[in-house]
Amino acid sequence: MSPKATLAGIHFMNGDEAIAEGAIAAGCRFFAAYPITPQSEIAERLAWRLPRVGGTFIQMEDEIAAMAAVVGGAWGGAKAMTATSGPGFSLMMENLGLAIMTETPCVLVNVQRGAPSTGLPTAVGQGDMMQARWGSHGHYEIIALVPASPQEAFDLTVRAFSLAERFRVPVLLMTDEVVGHMYERVEIPDEVPIAPRRRPTVPPSEFVPFAPGPDLVPPMACAGEGYRVHVTGLTHDERGYPDMSDGAHDRLVRRLCDKILRYRNEITFYEEVGLDDAEIAVVSYGISARVAYGAIARAREAGIKAGMLRLITAWPFPDERVRALADQVKGIVVVELNLGQMSREVERAIQGKVPLVGVFHAGGRIHTPEEVLAGIEEVAGCR
Amino acid sequence: MQVKTKPAPEIVPGARHPMEKYLRTDRLPHIWCSGCGLGTVLGNFLYAVDELGWDPDKVAVVSGIGCTGRIAGYLKLDTYHTTHGRAIAFATGLKLANPNLHVAVISGDGDLFAIGGNHLIHAARRNIDLTVVCVNNFNYGMTGGQVGPTTPLEGRTTTTPFGNFEHPFNLVHLAASAGASYVARWTTLDGRRLQKGLVEAMAHNGFTFVEVISPCPTNYGRRNRLGEGLDELRYYAEHAVIRHGADPREAEIVPGKRFLVGKFIEVDKPTYHEMYAAKVAEMTGGKT
Ligand SMILES: Cc1ncc(C[n+]2csc(CCOP(=O)(O)OP(=O)(O)O)c2C)c(N)n1
Ligand code: SF4
Ligand SMILES: [Mg+2]
Numbered sequence: 001m002s003p004k005a006t007l008a009g010i011h012f013m014n015g016d017e018a019i020a021e022g023a024i025a026a027g028c029r030f031f032a033a034y035p036i037t038p039q040s041e042i043a044e045r046l047a048w049r050l051p052r053v054g055g056t057f058i059q060m061e062d063e064i065a066a067m068a069a070v071v072g073g074a075w076g077g078a079k080a081m082t083a084t085s086g087p088g089f090s091l092m093m094e095n096l097g098l099a100i101m102t103e104t105p106c107v108l109v110n111v112q113r114g115a116p117s118t119g120l121p122t123a124v125g126q127g128d129m130m131q132a133r134w135g136s137h138g139h140y141e142i143i144a145l146v147p148a149s150p151q152e153a154f155d156l157t158v159r160a161f162s163l164a165e166r167f168r169v170p171v172l173l174m175t176d177e178v179v180g181h182m183y184e185r186v187e188i189p190d191e192v193p194i195a196p197r198r199r200p201t202v203p204p205s206e207f208v209p210f211a212p213g214p215d216l217v218p219p220m221a222c223a224g225e226g227y228r229v230h231v232t233g234l235t236h237d238e239r240g241y242p243d244m245s246d247g248a249h250d251r252l253v254r255r256l257c258d259k260i261l262r263y264r265n266e267i268t269f270y271e272e273v274g275l276d277d278a279e280i281a282v283v284s285y286g287i288s289a290r291v292a293y294g295a296i297a298r299a300r301e302a303g304i305k306a307g308m309l310r311l312i313t314a315w316p317f318p319d320e321r322v323r324a325l326a327d328q329v330k331g332i333v334v335v336e337l338n339l340g341q342m343s344r345e346v347e348r349a350i351q352g353k354v355p356l357v358g359v360f361h362a363g364g365r366i367h368t369p370e371e372v373l374a375g376i377e378e379v380a381g382c383r
Numbered sequence: 384m385q386v387k388t389k390p391a392p393e394i395v396p397g398a399r400h401p402m403e404k405y406l407r408t409d410r411l412p413h414i415w416c417s418g419c420g421l422g423t424v425l426g427n428f429l430y431a432v433d434e435l436g437w438d439p440d441k442v443a444v445v446s447g448i449g450c451t452g453r454i455a456g457y458l459k460l461d462t463y464h465t466t467h468g469r470a471i472a473f474a475t476g477l478k479l480a481n482p483n484l485h486v487a488v489i490s491g492d493g494d495l496f497a498i499g500g501n502h503l504i505h506a507a508r509r510n511i512d513l514t515v516v517c518v519n520n521f522n523y524g525m526t527g528g529q530v531g532p533t534t535p536l537e538g539r540t541t542t543t544p545f546g547n548f549e550h551p552f553n554l555v556h557l558a559a560s561a562g563a564s565y566v567a568r569w570t571t572l573d574g575r576r577l578q579k580g581l582v583e584a585m586a587h588n589g590f591t592f593v594e595v596i597s598p599c600p601t602n603y604g605r606r607n608r609l610g611e612g613l614d615e616l617r618y619y620a621e622h623a624v625i626r627h628g629a630d631p632r633e634a635e636i637v638p639g640k641r642f643l644v645g646k647f648i649e650v651d652k653p654t655y656h657e658m659y660a661a662k663v664a665e666m667t668g669g670k671t
Binding site: 064071233 | 440456460461462464466474505666
């Protein structure tokens with residue numbers, strides 16, 4: 001078999017496989033993970049694919065090791081990814097913090113399932129959205145993307161790698177069991193936009209490893225390139241040397257946040273469905289949004305002007321767009337497979353200007369269109 | 384082994400460390416206590432790197448967290464001070480992503496054998512081409528001297544105020560059983576031998592392990608009436624017995640009794656990377 005990196009063409013594949021192909025197309029050549037349902041198809045496909053394209057697949061001894069190896073792999077010069085589900089996501093949180101603090105580009109996929117704990121290993125959930133935001137320790141900003149289809153799983157995996165390189169951050173892909181396992185048409189283009197690693201532009205003698213450029217992101221010198229960088233999870237100065245002062249800490253944490261916040265308009269993607277004339281807005285994401293499309297169509301048939309803001313980027317949250325929505329519509333319905341996580345962000349953004357109805361389910365199955373429709377009718381005052 | 388007590392050398396103005404080219408001198412002085420063995424380990428590691436004659440740009444050092452974990456930060460190499468216990472997992476990624484690097488992990492007994500024990504045994508089993516240097520000071524130095532997986536029975540620590548009643552690990556035996564292809568143990572008194580052991584370990588293909596018995600006068604020594612750092616070196620001189628090729632099971636360390644140092648294991652077997660490459664060649668008919 002010729003080692004073709006990008007399987008350009010039209011495929012029938014599930015979301016997990018699309019993520020694996022998206023990673024390879026984006027140039028990922030290091031993948032470390034630990035098996036967990038419903039992520040396993042990502043690992044299995046990469047175990048088959050990566051060795052043929054000159055990459056490394058390794059099944060580590062646990063998810064702590066997987067995340068640590070990914071951070072190490074990125075410093076070894078590779079584009080690196082791991083994938084897991086709830087329990088493993090929790091185990092990755094410490095080294096996610098290391099990746100944030102050391103400004104390590106990498107991608108972490110969470111195929112969400114029913115939780116807490118072992119919960120529903122084979123069934124859908126969206127209960128890790130807040131863990132994605134705040135699950136590691138300390139104050140930080142994070143980029144989290146949420147695909148609603150296998151095609152989008154491919155596209156957003158590619159985009160996750162670009163964002164990771166551009167901002168030198170770990171990027172989360174927060175998918176779910178149903179998107180992971182459902183088969184749909186996936187079109188893989190001949191070429192995908194690949195963001196290169198931001199390399200030093202000066203010789204080692206002049207290089208200051210953590211001195212940020214004008215966009216607050218420092219260039220990255222990997223191991224073996226002659227720059228001899230010290231990388232630490234301790235609070236550090238621009239040389240990368242530990243600095244235990246509160247001033248250095250405040251400065252560093254602010255820069256790590258600001259490098260994302262300053263560009264949030266370029267990071268925060270969403271889809272607008274019939275919002276132009278909408279009086280009721282559904283806010284949803286991932287598989288829950290897929291169900292909401294149908295409910296909106298049925299609401300329109302029943303004479304309710306419903307639309308949807310489908311979050312593609314969950315974090316940073318599109319505050320401004322949701323705030324503007326509150327000035328336009330009469331009510332908002334949040335649909336998600338948890339008992340209210342992103343809805344808290346919506347509440348925060350709309351500041352009580354319009355009523356909000358949550359269509360929540362703890363997971364195990366997706367919503368029915370009827371449940372979403374009932375929520376739309378409730379907030380529209382039809383019930 | 385004989386140690387003659389000499390007066391402490393004066394700090395000579397303008398004197399330079401012979402291995403200064405590998406040091407981040409702008410980070411000195413270091414944070415370690417006087418009498419601590421960590422400076423010796425750092426020095427010997429640098430002499431070993433120098434003796435190997437490798438391009439320093441291709442040598443990377445990964446540490447976990449602890450007093451020992453701070454070694455990485457003083458080395459003018461590509462150095463990674465990671466998370467507690469995860470240095471080996473990080474180093475696995477670093478090495479596999481760039482097999483041209485020589486990667487050494489230097490960390491403490493708690494880091495490598497308590498919180499990070501699982502990574503150590505699996506990296507040894509896979510025979511990842513890494514050299515792991517474990518500085519065993521019989522306790523958690525950095526956090527104030529708590530009990531660790533190598534604290535001997537009856538050892539006094541801040542969390543075993545009545546004496547330790549947990550059985551300790553024999554690190555040599557553990558590393559050997561997990562599959563390490565080279566296993567040695569030295570003390571910080573054995574400067575030259577330690578240097579030679581580090582050279583051998585780093586030059587050896589595969590997962591190699593060097594335990595360094597090292598004084599922690601501030602925490603372990605003080606609570607266990609071992610005296611100053613120098614007194615602990617005297618203790619090593621009286622109790623360490625060199626026996627190459629000894630059975631790792633006999634490498635237990637019991638306070639007041641003689642203990643074994645030397646080279647225990649040196650075997651050749653294919654590394655993870657070589658096995659992976661062979662599999663890829665087999666699968667693709669060599670046409671990657
Ligand atoms: C996850 C986590 N748990 C606990 C700690 C606190 N901690 C820092 S160093 C250390 C022990 C270090 O002991 P050892 O590895 O033996 O190194 P030494 O200081 O003795 O050289 C601990 C428990 C931490 N940094 N991270
Ligand atoms: S606490 Fe112990 S190990 Fe740490 S620097 Fe002091 S003497 Fe060395
Ligand atoms: Mg210790």
